[in-house]
Amino acid sequence: MVWQQQLHTLPAQTTDGLKIQVIRPGIRNHSDGPDFANARIVMDGLEWNGAVEIHVRADEWNQHGHQHDPAYEGVILHVVWEQNKEIFRKDGSQVPTFELRERIPLGIILRYREIISAKEHLACQPFLGKIEPLLISSMLEKVLAERLENRAEEILREHRQNGFDWILSSAWLLARCLGMKGNEEPMANLIQNLPTRMLLGAKENESKILACLLGLGGFLEKTGDDTHKKLKEEYETICAGHELKPLKILWKKSGMRPGSFPEIRIRQLAKFLVNLPEMLASHERGEHLETLLPILMGNQISHKKAGFLERHLLVNFLAPLLVAKGLHSGNQELILAAANLMHSQKAEENSSSRLLISAGMQLKTAGESQAGKELIKHYCQKKRCMECMIGAHIIGRGPDAGIT
Helix, strand or coil: CHHHHCCCCCCEECCCCCEEEEEECCEECCCCCCCEEEEEEEECCEEEEEEEEEEEECCHHHHCCHHHCHHHCCEEEEEEEECCCCCECCCCCECCEEECCCCCCHHHHHHHHHHHCCCCCCCCHHHHCCCCHHHHHHHHHHHHHHHHHHHHHHHHHHHHHCCCCHHHHHHHHHHHHHCCCCCHHHHHHHHHHCCHHHHHCHHHCHHHHHHHHHHHCCCCCCCCCHHHHHHHHHHHHHHHHHCCCCCCCCCCCCCCCHHHCHHHHHHHHHHHHHHHHHHHHHHHCCCCHHHHHHHHHCCCCCHHHCCHHHHHHHHHHHHHHHHHHHHHHCCHHHHHHHHHHHHCCECCCCHHHHHHHHCCCCCCEHHHHHHHHHHHHHHHCCCCHHHCHHHHHHHHCCCCCCCC
């Protein structure tokens, strides 16, 4: 946004002639209340600290009911494209207004229109090769943090539903992770229908867990070998005691490699669930984070020599889980450690990373490739260019030739 990036011309003044010096435009607010919080603005020599509200037209203040809302009492400046009405707070005091209509350079407007109207998946592709690597790196770190926190919030919602039991919540996340893109929800559904005491005592219930997961998933309905028959008998015994019935699940196999077929992933899930309590206990004891994944998988593989499944679990299970635990406990070091774990792995290859690399962006770690997915999905595809450090730099700072 023009206000956030301070792209308007100077000197600035309110519509009634007060000189404005912006020390800090404020922090963008994505929840209820004014658009920017904790702004610092000097008006006519007096410093003000408070909120800033943004509208296209000034009368939108009244249309949105801000004149009756106590949350807007702390607004120190109303920034608008067009000042078509004087506006007032709930206590009757007038809110100073800064009109942008004559203060946005034509070059910025033209570049904005050019990028927003571009039909390419990556509107800024022609300019990326000219952007300073530090700026790109900063944006990738920002969206990686957003991606991890969004995943963590989803985990914490499930955690609350599970009565704040980390074994149950971790099992749910692990199942989703092993389901990959096509079978995330069906795998999570299996865990949610598994008798809780089996998970809490997983070490003694490995065969029961496997039988129950395969049975619930509909993989024991046909005839098979002796092992299959034994699993089916065990599942039927469990059903009698817990009133379980096979779930109606439409499993996806199209386009998957055999190693990712749901029955294979279910068998892996059963083995990993056995080791999950020990992995969590190891973390509680403060053991090194790099020991957690080998404990879960029942081997001693190093993160530096991890194969596809190990990297997938680290990026999509372990790192988000650590961030969720960090947010839950207020441990910022744990959140940082999770990001560092992701940066310890080489970049994944996916459609987003291929697009960004072809445009000239370097993605060397799994953290950066995950950030690239977030950038494409939540910024580029939604044309949130002015909220992106890279896009805002191109639109607001970069001349047509040779962005610096």
